[in-house]
Amino acid sequence: MVAVTIDPEGPVPVYRQIAALLRDAIRRGDYPPGRAIPSAKRLAQQYDVAEVTARKAVLALVDEGLLEGVTGRGMFVKQPQGDG
Amino acid sequence: MVAVTIDPEGPVPVYRQIAALLRDAIRRGDYPPGRAIPSAKRLAQQYDVAEVTARKAVLALVDEGLLEGVTGRGMFVKQPQGDG
DNA sequence: TCACATTTGTACGTATGTATC
DNA sequence: AGATACATACGTACAAATGTG
Numbered sequence: 001m002v003a004v005t006i007d008p009e010g011p012v013p014v015y016r017q018i019a020a021l022l023r024d025a026i027r028r029g030d031y032p033p034g035r036a037i038p039s040a041k042r043l044a045q046q047y048d049v050a051e052v053t054a055r056k057a058v059l060a061l062v063d064e065g066l067l068e069g070v071t072g073r074g075m076f077v078k079q080p081q082g083d084g
Numbered sequence: 085m086v087a088v089t090i091d092p093e094g095p096v097p098v099y100r101q102i103a104a105l106l107r108d109a110i111r112r113g114d115y116p117p118g119r120a121i122p123s124a125k126r127l128a129q130q131y132d133v134a135e136v137t138a139r140k141a142v143l144a145l146v147d148e149g150l151l152e153g154v155t156g157r158g159m160f161v162k163q164p165q166g167d168g
Numbered sequence: 169t170c171a172c173a174t175t176t177g178t179a180c181g182t183a184t185g186t187a188t189c
Numbered sequence: 190a191g192a193t194a195c196a197t198a199c200g201t202a203c204a205a206a207t208g209t210g
Contacts, residue, residue: 013197015197015198039174039175039176040175049198050200052200052201053197053199056198069175070175070207071175071176071177071205071206071207072174072175072176072206073175073176073207074175074176075176092179097177098178099179125193133179134180135181136180136181137179137180139195139196140178142195153195153196154187154188154194155187155188155195156194157189157194157195158188158193158194159194
């Protein structure tokens with residue numbers, strides 16, 4: 001089970017790789033709307049990257065409108081907007 | 085001439101204050117489409133903040149579609165999109 | 169209310185890679 | 190080869206909000 005698939009030497013930046021994994025997980029329903037994804041700290045441990053890097057990945061998804069951050073609580077999956 | 089107007093103690097984050105100043109300058113035409121804004125280093129010196137903070141401000145505008153970064157050259161003002 | 173841990177948000181510091189000039 | 194500038198990545202500190210006890 002080596003499914004975690006981050007390649008630090010590949011051409012794709014690590015933060016984008018993590019963002020892609022999270023994006024897929026959200027779209028797949030692993031984290032339904034209203035649920036929080038793992039904290040930046042947890043993601044950093046899981047993918048063996050710095051917390052700032054994990055955070056950058058998450059912020060990319062916030063930027064895409066998939067997530068919403070709530071200070072002191074977590075990053076929550078938003079309702080799909082204008083997608084049937 | 086104290087026009088530079090960054091308040092590090094105010095409720096608005098410094099990077100947002102700088103982003104707002106740059107956004108206004110662009111909209112005002114100080115930096116017309118195709119032109120580059122000052123480098124992150126220069127902005128940091130100008131506003132007396134860290135380079136990372138200046139960069140964060142600039143990236144916010146990239147995100148808004150106002151700027152486009154070109155490695156080795158600078159951050160360029162984009163053509164207005166869908167604005168008559 | 170207070171103390172503590174967790175988590176996001178902001179800010180500064182630094183190093184390396186890549187591209188341009 | 191060197192200077193400049195953006196892109197990525199790690200490290201650290203503090204503030205604000207939240208949750209638990």
